[in-house]
Amino acid sequence: MKLITFTNKTGEERIGWLEGDMVVDMNLLDDKLPTNMLSFIDNHESYFKIISTHLNITPHYKIEEVKLLPPLPNPRSFRDYVAFEEHMLNASKSFGHPVSKDWYDMPIFYFTNHHGVYGPNDDILCPKHETNLDIELEMAVVIGKKGKDITEEEAGDYIFGYTVFNDWTARAIQRKEMTVPLGPHKGKDFANSIGPCIITKDEMEQYRCSISRQSHPEHLAMPPQTSNRFDLKMTAKINGRTICKGNYKTVHWTFPEMIQRASENNVTLMPGDILGSGTVGWGSLMENNFSVHRPLASGDEVELEIEGIGVLKNKVVL
Template sequence: MKYVTFEVRGRIQAGIVVDDRIVGLHEASNGRIPEDLLVIVQNYDCYKPLIKDVQHAGYKIEDVKLLAPLPRPASIRDFYAFEEHVVTARGKRGLGVVPEWYEIPVFYFSNHHAVKGPGDLIKRPDSCKKLDYELEIACVIGKEGRNIKANEAAEYIFGYMIMNDWSARDLQAKEMKVGLGPAKGKDFATSFGPYLVTNEELPTKEERLNLEMEAFVNGERCSSGNARDMYYSFGQIIEQASRDVTLYPGEVIGSGTVGSGCILEQTGRNWLSPGDHVELSITQLGKLLNVVGEEDENGLL
């Protein structure tokens, strides 16, 4: 099932995609299902039977504005799980891969209050001259758990969505010299969408998702990979994230960047500029398009 958050006639609510239409769950259930998808995910066992019973009428997709499926997730952890990205990106900076990367999957927390959705303008930070996209896939936790084993992690995943982990490379490089970060290099925006697709709909290969991943800048394909190439599976990632910590429904966990999935890895390609259109595409998860803007001293375009 594909879940969305959408706006129509000034009203924001959760919905599901049925053929080429969006069904508003709150409307279709006569108010029995909440408008907030995060609340639905957090109480899914309660609302799942009601969702199955809703009448499929709804709105044409072109008549609504899709937002990020979870505009305010409970948290965002972003991992570093694709070996090709790690090798290439570090190599561009004259660095090798540290042995510890092969021992444990690592992550950082991102700003869950700076989430953007399909079509949203991404404001390049005022002091940034090296804006980059990052092509990623993210899962959403659907069940509370602690010290989850990798081979049991699938039952804790609600679904998956496209993630663009926007990066101010120059800000990131400077602050990480201090030994912390990426902090302000990632603080301004993370895009999700257009759909949150439940995991039973997606193909797997040896416990890894078999999904083609592509990125386009102004219509030109710049990145291509597959989610199955993750060195660490989502099961291993969730095992690490939940070690001695409780994970809660509505928390987002990113894969990190697929190999070739950012400008940093590419030779001779310009950094993103205002007006650039960046579209990420993942098999069965849809297409996520954003346009780059610029922030002036007053925080406005």
Template sequence: MKIARIDIEGTARVGIVDADRVQPLTGGTDVVDVLAATPADRVQLVEEARDGAPLLLSETRLLAPVQPRTLRDFLTFEEHLEGSLPLLGAKEPHPAWYEAPHFYFTNTNAVVGPDDPVAVPPGCRMLDFELELAAVIGRPGRDLTPERAADHIAGYTMFNDWSARDLQGAARPAGLGPVKGKDFANGLGPWIVTADELADRRRGGLLALDMHAEINGVPVPGGGDTSANMAWSFEEMVAFASRGADLLPGDVLGSGTCGAGCLLEHWARTGIEEPPPLRPGDVVTLVVEGIGSMSTRIVPGVEPVALGKARVGQRRRARPW
């Protein structure tokens, strides 16, 4: 089943995608309820919640398929890590990367759907995309094993982890993460494909989905990647994320960028900005086997509001040390 959120006369509704049509569900249906249902109950829920005739998908505005409470982004593709090292000021991956599937939290207020444009963030001159696969949680869980985690994944979607590389680099020395370099847009879509629909695409405990990106209709050099190259499975990622923490229906976990899944890798490997940073008018298309494609147009942003430098030399209170 392909679960979407659609815009009908300014109201967000759940829709079920079937080929070139999308079936709206009643206004009281929440996407989290559909995700939380078992496959059998989900079919019954959808049948009972049908509302009107199917719509042409080409004439329907798609919203982000879920508005997650939390959005964790991992880094599970070793090729992407290795390809990015020169611009990260490192020669080899840190040993800590091999010990656990680490992640960072990103901005859930900046989630955009497949039909939304992305504006160049203020002050950015090196805008980049990042092609990722993402799991969507369907059942709450805490302190899960990888085996139990499988029952908590409702389905999968695409994730475009938009990145302002120059803003990200400027903040890195402060040691606080990507900061404004990742704060402006997180693309999800075009819909959620339920886990049972992808069960036959598993290889060695991992989903094996071909992935590639295009800019203005031209494939990005490198030939893309496959999710079979992830260093950890989504079940292992979910288990790690649930250690001492509650995962709730609708939470999203991104795989991290696949190999050749962004411009940064090309810049790092070749030493030149080719393909060039994204500019207004460019269209970025992500394609993932078994899920579909998602195209996003870049539009102009605004200039940053000027701020002063840090206030230094402030008076210190008397301390006991």
């Protein structure tokens, strides 16, 4: 199921799901169903049972009759990881420092702005005086159940679904900030776009693949892992031109490993928390020193696509 948040013809915020190019409004289907995504995620097991009792559903709108919003406009928290080794190597080279050996010991994350969430077709305002505005092509997982000290083996039970994530980045600001060892700050918190939908975890199983953990030769001693990866094409376009083609299966640290890391030491994850995967290799302009495409400018249209989920499109404005 591809779940969405949208405004209807009268401007009311609603939730539902896509049936091809048609939209089902949950609350019009059954008034016991909620009108916001966070409430739905909080009690999704009960709500899915209600939905299952409705057969031969007739959609309520054509997709062009509604405005898609971020599928989860108000996540409870938003962590972002750096889980792809290729991106880590490229980024470290760009910033002029080696990859820390500790990166290979644990998945690393920072907290980003869970209030700065944008959806499909939203304009993204470039920070003042920023000269190297960049994109980051990522997938994100949405937590569906409360838990702490969750093991990697248990983590699948805590996943609600997945979405496309653009971790917009002000590289000029970030470059200064990263000289202080506290991670990214104002270079990251101005915009996080997600969408166009949240695909429920059951629909992702068709993409699950068995592949050993990918690593460069100097790290071949890493133990292999053969599950928890998905064979999903990931593509980034700017103004219609493809600037990156990647695949989620190349990820080094998987979502279950990220969930274990986030929840360890008695830390509680909540329904509606989001964890970003980090950028797929070559999924940002900085990795090519902006040679594939200049820094983003006003009017540029960015499209991030992940197979099975959809296309997240935004325009940059001043």
